[in-house]
Amino acid sequence: MKIEKLYNQRIKELGNSKTHFGALAHADVKITAYNPMCGDDFLLYIEKGHENLKLIRFEGYGCNIAKASTALLAKKLEGLRVEEATKCIQQFLRVADQQENEQPETIWNDPDVLAFTMARHFPERYTCVTLSWIALAKHFSSE
Amino acid sequence: MDIEKIRYEFPIFSKNSLKETPLIYLDNASTTHKPQRVIDAITDFYSFSYANVGRGSYGLAQEATKRYEAIRLQVSKFIKAKNVNEIVFTSGTTDGINKMAQSFFQAFAKAGDQILISSQAHHSNLLVWEQWATAYQLKVKEIPTHSMGQIDLKALSQLCKNKTVLVAIEAGTNAFGTIQPVSEIVKIAHESGAKVLIDAAQWITYAPTDVEIWDCDFLVFSAHKVFGPTGLGVLYGKSEWLDKMPPMTLGGGGVLRTVPQTVFKESPYKHEAGTPHMAGVLGLGEALDFITDIGFEQITSHANSLLAYALKELRNMEGVEIYQHLHSPALPIVSFGLSGIHPHDVAAYLNESQICLRAGHHCAQPALVTEGLKATLRASFTLYNTKDEIDELIKHLKTAQKFFS
Ligand SMILES: Cc1ncc(COP(=O)(O)O)c(C=O)c1O
Numbered sequence: 001m002k003i004e005k006l007y008n009q010r011i012k013e014l015g016n017s018k019t020h021f022g023a024l025a026h027a028d029v030k031i032t033a034y035n036p037m038c039g040d041d042f043l044l045y046i047e048k049g050h051e052n053l054k055l056i057r058f059e060g061y062g063c064n065i066a067k068a069s070t071a072l073l074a075k076k077l078e079g080l081r082v083e084e085a086t087k088c089i090q091q092f093l094r095v096a097d098q099q100e101n102e103q104p105e106t107i108w109n110d111p112d113v114l115a116f117t118m119a120r121h122f123p124e125r126y127t128c129v130t131l132s133w134i135a136l137a138k139h140f141s142s143e
Numbered sequence: 144m145d146i147e148k149i150r151y152e153f154p155i156f157s158k159n160s161l162k163e164t165p166l167i168y169l170d171n172a173s174t175t176h177k178p179q180r181v182i183d184a185i186t187d188f189y190s191f192s193y194a195n196v197g198r199g200s201y202g203l204a205q206e207a208t209k210r211y212e213a214i215r216l217q218v219s220k221f222i223k224a225k226n227v228n229e230i231v232f233t234s235g236t237t238d239g240i241n242k243m244a245q246s247f248f249q250a251f252a253k254a255g256d257q258i259l260i261s262s263q264a265h266h267s268n269l270l271v272w273e274q275w276a277t278a279y280q281l282k283v284k285e286i287p288t289h290s291m292g293q294i295d296l297k298a299l300s301q302l303c304k305n306k307t308v309l310v311a312i313e314a315g316t317n318a319f320g321t322i323q324p325v326s327e328i329v330k331i332a333h334e335s336g337a338k339v340l341i342d343a344a345q346w347i348t349y350a351p352t353d354v355e356i357w358d359c360d361f362l363v364f365s366a367h368k369v370f371g372p373t374g375l376g377v378l379y380g381k382s383e384w385l386d387k388m389p390p391m392t393l394g395g396g397g398v399l400r401t402v403p404q405t406v407f408k409e410s411p412y413k414h415e416a417g418t419p420h421m422a423g424v425l426g427l428g429e430a431l432d433f434i435t436d437i438g439f440e441q442i443t444s445h446a447n448s449l450l451a452y453a454l455k456e457l458r459n460m461e462g463v464e465i466y467q468h469l470h471s472p473a474l475p476i477v478s479f480g481l482s483g484i485h486p487h488d489v490a491a492y493l494n495e496s497q498i499c500l501r502a503g504h505h506c507a508q509p510a511l512v513t514e515g516l517k518a519t520l521r522a523s524f525t526l527y528n529t530k531d532e533i534d535e536l537i538k539h540l541k542t543a544q545k546f547f548s
Contacts, residue, residue, distance in 0.1 A: 003495040007488070007546070038487050038503040039511075039518045061517050063487035064547070125491065 006122050007064065010115035015064035020074030024057045033060075033070070033135035035127055040066050042132055044074075052081045063128055065119075070132040072112055082140055089137045092116070093130055098123045144441040150527050152178040152433075159497075167498040167532045172317050172345060172476050172505075172523035174367045177430075181370060184429035185422045196421050197396055197412070211421055214428035215411075218377055221431050222343075222362065223353040226382050231391070231411040232419050235376035236344040237267040239363035240311075242391040242414070243340070243378055244271045247309065247361075250388040251338070254280035256308040259299070259337070261285065261323070263292045263316040263510040268342045272311060281308070285509075291467050292321040292510065294328055303335035310339045314346035318507040318521070319467035319514075320450075320476030322346075325357045333358070338384065344368055348434070348525060349474050350443045354379055366423060371430035375423035378414075385410035392416045442526050446475040449524040449533065453477050456537045462544055466519055475524040478505075481540065484547045486520045492543045498536055 024045035031044040042060030046053050056074040073092075077085040091108040094100045096119035100107075104117040119129040150156040155176050159166040168176065188210075194203040196211040212227075219227045233239040258272045262285050276283045287298040294312065303310075310332040315322045329339045338360040343352055347364040354362055361384070366375040380388075390397055390413045397416030399406040407413040434442065454477060457463050462482040467473075481489055486502035493500050501521045504511050511517065522536065 003492055004546075006491075012547075039508070040487070041517070061485075063485040063491075065488070067485075122491075128487070 006118045006125065008115055008118065010112060011068045011118075012064065014071045014112065014115070015068035017071060019071050020057050020078070021059065021071070022057050023059055024055055027057075029139065031135055031139045033132040035062070035066070035131055037127070038063070040128070040131060042066070042070050042135075044070070044132060044136060052079055053077060053085060054079070058132070062131070065125055065128040066131050069116060069129050072116070073132050073136065076110075076113070077136075082143075086137065086140050089133050089140075092133055093137075096120065096126060096129045098126070144437065144445055144526070146445075146527065146529055149437070150529075152180065153527060154179055154182070156527060164497045167496075167535055169522040169524065169528065169532065169536065170499045170501045171348075171525040171528070172320075172368075172474075172521065173501055174373075175348065175370050175525055176527070177370055177372070177426075178433050180433060181372070181426050181429045185372060185426040188422045188425045193422075195418055207421060210428075211419070211424050214424050217428050217431055219379075221352070221435075222377075222379055223351075223355050224379055225355060228409070228411055229379055229382050229385065231378040231380065231385070231414045232424060233363070233376040233378050234374050234420065235365040235367070236342060236363045237365075237376075239376050239378035240267055240271050240340070240342070243361060243363075243380065243388075244275055246388040246391045246414070247338075247384075248275060248279045248281070250384070252279050252281055252308045253306075255282070256306050257282040257284055257302075259284050259286050259302055259307055259310045259312075259332075261292075261294060261312045261316075262288050262513050263313060263318065263321060263507065264311075265313060265317055265342065265344070266506045266508070267344075268311055268313060268340075269509065272309075286310075286312075288513075292316055292319050292513075294323050296324065296327055296331060299328060300331050303331060303337060307332065307335055307337035310337050311342070312339075313342045313344070314352075315343075315349060315474040316507070316510065317345050317476065318505045318510040318519070319478050320345075320474035320523075321467060322473055325359065329358050345474055345476070348442070349446055351439045360384055366427040366430065369427070369430050370433055372420075372423040372426040375420045375427055377427075380410075382410070385414065388414075390414055390416065437526065445526055446524060447472065449528055449530070450475040450477065452530050453522060453524070453533050453536075456533060460537065460540065463540075466514055466516065476521060477523075478519040478521045480516075480519055481544055481547075484543065486518045488547060489520055489540070489543050492546060493536070493539055496535070496539050498539060500536075 027045035028048045029046045033042040040062035045057045047055040056078040095104045098120045194207045196208040216227045287295045332339045340361040341359040343364045362379040367373045394416035464480045466478040490502035
């Protein structure tokens with residue numbers, strides 16, 4: 001599998017975009033997503049609304065893949081309720097999981113999300129793809 | 144030095160050379176590959192000469208013990224130790240430091256004493272001191288360094304005015320390849336009554352090690368970084384200290400008797416309880432022979448020329464930041480980055496072309512943070528690397544810049 005497939009246009013664009021990047025002055029929670037192997041380190045800011053995750057932003061340092069997946073997280077989970085967000089995280093993890101038998105399209109049919117399907121062929125990058133998503137899932141389950 | 148001939152001795156390179164994309168291994172600071180003769184020494188022992196050492200009186204066991212002890216002697220000569228009993232086999236550099244620490248504290252440290260370490264320390268030569276300092280009420284201080292990560296000798300003298308029990312530093316650092324002025328450091332430490340531990344994990348393959356000239360009290364290294372097997376290391380300690388230190392590990396093999404009361408063996412045996420990594424020791428012996436057969440004169444000069452070439456080629460590129468390395472000599476390690484591209488992405492890209500380069504903090508986070516860095520790319524060379532491989536690296540770094548732009 002060629003590396004261009006992993007670093008596809010959509011992922012590169014997401015990784016380089018400024019979407020949802022930055023701090024939230026009034027964040028209700030701050031969650032650290034840290035990869036000890038490479039030192040990638042993100043801080044997720046969540047401002048809660050009445051019933052939902054009103055705003056999500058992030059800051060930090062990481063590879064293109066990890067940055068793109070964190071940007072995607074903020075983009076996709078913003079506005080959702082915690083139960084909905086938890087469900088989305090599970091779906092996203094399955095899209096990227098090499099062991100998963102189900103077609104990615106039937107799990108979460110979204111072009112941005114599907115850009116990460118390639119992670120199935122690069123299991124060594126699973127941690128980069130899922131870093132922030134897993135950190136958030138852990139936070140929800142500890143809440 | 145006939146590099147092609149040397150490469151041919153390493154199955155990973157001779158087998159790979161037939162492939163379309165040959166393996167380019169530039170992560171030697173992390174671990175080195177094994178020549179066939181080392182692999183053979185290990186399998187031969189398991190196949191034909193295997194028995195426990197230092198225990199049985201039958202022929203096979205006696206023979207195994209003899210060979211095991213012969214390598215202790217070989218190691219002592221390799222690092223110019225005065226006495227064969229100054230060599231303790233461990234399971235690696237990290238293990239050596241962990242093993243000696245507690246025993247050392249019990250024998251020599253008093254509450255309030257300080258331990259001096261370097262800001263360039265590998266986590267292995269940092270965490271042990273940090274963690275145990277609290278238990279033994281010791282203080283751990285970082286020795287200030289010059290901008291290259293080199294120990295500031297004046298600052299060291301100043302720090303040593305406070306009661307110092309141990310100075311623990313790397314002979315050469317793994318993040319930036321900086322070589323420390325070991326003899327001077329030891330002299331300053333000794334004048335104040337402190338003992339010195341040298342982490343030679345990186346140094347050991349670069350140039351000859353002479354513990355007598357350095358006059359260090361302890362020294363550690365790992366076999367896997369000198370073309371030997373994993374799971375084995377060496378701790379050198381001056382006899383006068385090893386004898387005074389309580390056993391580093393307790394158990395079978397380390398005692399003369401336990402009835403009517405326990406009597407420990409002399410060092411180094413009292414420090415080596417349990418069945419040791421015998422096959423590993425034989426592998427290390429072969430690895431040291433391999434090095435000796437080539438000779439450090441050639442090894443060091445090859446390393447220096449690869450480093451100089453890599454630095455020259457990297458400096459000729461646009462958009463490359465090279466960290467440290469304004470001075471020489473240095474270990475054949477170059478830490479660098481491509482502007483605006485995360486080291487991990489570059490490493491993943493290079494992996495496509497079978498180029499193995501480490502990206503990250505290299506188990507020396509404080510060293511990077513001191514430089515304002517979070518991660519770097521690190522290319523590290525050894526005797527089987529070639530200028531052609533560096534050319535390949537440069538070529539692919541350039542295409543990586545295009546790919547990620
Ligand atoms: C300077 C230094 N010290 C200690 C170590 C740890 O060696 P090991 O993992 O073999 O115990 C390393 C390995 O990278 C090192 O470079």
